Amino acid sequence: xxxxYWGGTILPLGGAAPASCLLVEDGKILGVxxxxxxxxxxxxxxxxxxxxxxxxxxxxxxxxxxTALAQTLGLAQLSGCRTIQEIGxxxxxxxxxxxxxxxxxxxxFGYDQNGxxxxxxxxxxxxxxxxxxxxxxxxxxxxxxxxxxxxxLKTLGVTKDxxxxxxxxxxxxxxxxxxxxxxxxxxTNMGSRIPRDPEAALKQLARAQEVYFSxxxxxxxxGLARQPEWDLLETAAxxxxxxxxxxxxxxxxxxxxxxxxxxxxxxxxxxxxKLAGYKLFLDGSPQGRTAWMTEPYxxxxxxxxxxxxxxxxxxxxxxxxxQREGVQIVTHCNGDAAADQLLRCYxxxxxxxxxxxxxxxxxxxxxxxxxxxxxxxxxxxASFFVAHVYHWGDVHVENFGWDRASQISPAKTALENGxxxxxxxxxxxxxxxxxxxxxxxVNRRTKSGQLLGGNQRLTTEEALRAITANAAYALFEEGAxxxxxxxKRADLVILDRDPLTCPPEELNRLQVMETIxxxxxxxxxx
Numbered sequence: 001x002x003x004x005y006w007g008g009t010i011l012p013l014g015g016a017a018p019a020s021c022l023l024v025e026d027g028k029i030l031g032v033x034x035x036x037x038x039x040x041x042x043x044x045x046x047x048x049x050x051x052x053x054x055x056x057x058x059x060x061x062x063x064x065x066x067t068a069l070a071q072t073l074g075l076a077q078l079s080g081c082r083t084i085q086e087i088g089x090x091x092x093x094x095x096x097x098x099x100x101x102x103x104x105x106x107x108x109f110g111y112d113q114n115g116x117x118x119x120x121x122x123x124x125x126x127x128x129x130x131x132x133x134x135x136x137x138x139x140x141x142x143x144x145x146x147x148x149x150x151x152x153l154k155t156l157g158v159t160k161d162x163x164x165x166x167x168x169x170x171x172x173x174x175x176x177x178x179x180x181x182x183x184x185x186x187x188t189n190m191g192s193r194i195p196r197d198p199e200a201a202l203k204q205l206a207r208a209q210e211v212y213f214s215x216x217x218x219x220x221x222x223g224l225a226r227q228p229e230w231d232l233l234e235t236a237a238x239x240x241x242x243x244x245x246x247x248x249x250x251x252x253x254x255x256x257x258x259x260x261x262x263x264x265x266x267x268x269x270x271x272x273x274k275l276a277g278y279k280l281f282l283d284g285s286p287q288g289r290t291a292w293m294t295e296p297y298x299x300x301x302x303x304x305x306x307x308x309x310x311x312x313x314x315x316x317x318x319x320x321x322x323q324r325e326g327v328q329i330v331t332h333c334n335g336d337a338a339a340d341q342l343l344r345c346y347x348x349x350x351x352x353x354x355x356x357x358x359x360x361x362x363x364x365x366x367x368x369x370x371x372x373x374x375x376x377x378x379x380x381x382a383s384f385f386v387a388h389v390y391h392w393g394d395v396h397v398e399n400f401g402w403d404r405a406s407q408i409s410p411a412k413t414a415l416e417n418g419x420x421x422x423x424x425x426x427x428x429x430x431x432x433x434x435x436x437x438x439x440x441x442v443n444r445r446t447k448s449g450q451l452l453g454g455n456q457r458l459t460t461e462e463a464l465r466a467i468t469a470n471a472a473y474a475l476f477e478e479g480a481x482x483x484x485x486x487x488k489r490a491d492l493v494i495l496d497r498d499p500l501t502c503p504p505e506e507l508n509r510l511q512v513m514e515t516i517x518x519x520x521x522x523x524x525x526x
């Protein structure tokens with residue numbers, strides 16, 4: 001079956017000029033060019049009139065967590081809460097709506113202490129006053145921290161004698177008993193103990209796919225998989241429930257054995273699922289003030305700089321393991337001290353095992369100008385969470401001062417230094433909205449309207465390359481995705497207008513009209 005797209009603007013990207021037609025056959029691109037050149041090949045083809053809209057390659061996710069996004073779809077949504085009392089009301093409404101019993105967990109996602117009137121995280125005491133008769137957990141928007149009520153702490157076995165885990169902290173009262181706040185490893189470790197309903201999880205995973213498709217994304221990341229996440233995705237794949245491609249990075253600290261046990265998935269899609277490599281954490285969240293910095297945070301303890309998850313010796317061992325096995329590794333680094341650690345340890349690992357594995361520095365949020373050339377030297381890719389400029393740019397000014405905050409996600413510096421970079425939303429931290437990310441990269445405006453780091457703005461074409469060709473390259477999939485060319489997958493997105501002629505300030509108004517995976521429509525706007 002052939003399909004000819006015409007009547008709008010075709011953007012092949014990758015340096016190719018806009019075209020007027022694109023021909024697809026059996027899920028692959030047969031030709032891109034002028035209608036006169038393609039018509040002889042398009043006999044008996046279905047014809048689709050774009051009606052003046054723009055067609056381009058689908059966006060490729062740079063980093064997110066599809067299973068976590070799926071899980072949040074079954075949680076109380078706390079985004080936009082202005083007070084701790086409002087958090088409680090949403091939790092109560094959620095519990096009543098789903099008729100949850102006294103012993104069932106009530107879990108909320110998406111609060112941000114920076115936007116609360118109290119300007120602090122909730123505590124067990126707060127949550128006890130709101131919902132005392134059931135275990136409660138609320139997750140920060142970053143996913144790096146949260147709070148549990150007293151019954152939740154008891155259910156999870158967190159007591160005065162529970163030690164802080166490596167790379168995490170348990171909030172405590174003056175007598176040392178837990179106050180409900182859990183940070184980094186303390187939070188993620190405890191959260192993994194909460195039981196899940198497998199069949200409900202599969203339904204939510206299907207809903208999560210639809211969220212990505214509605215944003216023009218057909219290649220999706222699972223950015224941190226342990227056994228539960230892998231089991232869910234493998235089950236979905238075996239049942240034919242994955243309609244988009246899902247690339248999985250497994251936790252190298254706790255779940256490295258998954259790669260050995262499932263080598264048939266390593267680097268190859270099976271039923272749309274593949275193991276792409278390892279994931280390593282080196283620090284925390286800048287808006288949560290746990291990112292590891294070389295210079296102290298503002299407005300607090302003048303000595304506080306965040307903290308590392310691992311010491312150099314352990315980081316080097318992880319990196320050498322990936323190099324020795326020839327497996328890509330992507331590493332979470334928000335603060336510049338964490339970036340320093342990754343760069344020096346990866347350089348050391350490469351002296352023994354020099355393989356071009358396209359390592360990725362995830363977030364690279366506070367990467368310094370002097371660090372950027374080192375990524376080029378190590379063939380390291382930067383995956384920037386550039387939407388931070390809008391969502392937390394004003395908070396970063398408070399936390400780091402204007403000079404440091406204005407240079408977050410230094411995409412232009414990376415471009416000028418020949419560093420390959422892509423963009424991501426770290427969903428479920430924020431929705432996987434690539435159009436908004438495109439706008440952020442080009443305009444760099446905060447929620448208050450400030451221009452934050454004007455020298456780091458990209459052109460629309462440069463930003464489009466980051467979310468298409470560059471992101472495909474980071475997955476070793478540039479031969480199949482990221483640009484429109486004969487032989488590549490027919491992964492296509494139709495926008496309501498041409499982003500290259502759209503005024504930069506209006507890029508966030510672009511609408512995804514249709515998303516096509518391997519020639520088949522997986523999303524269509526109403």
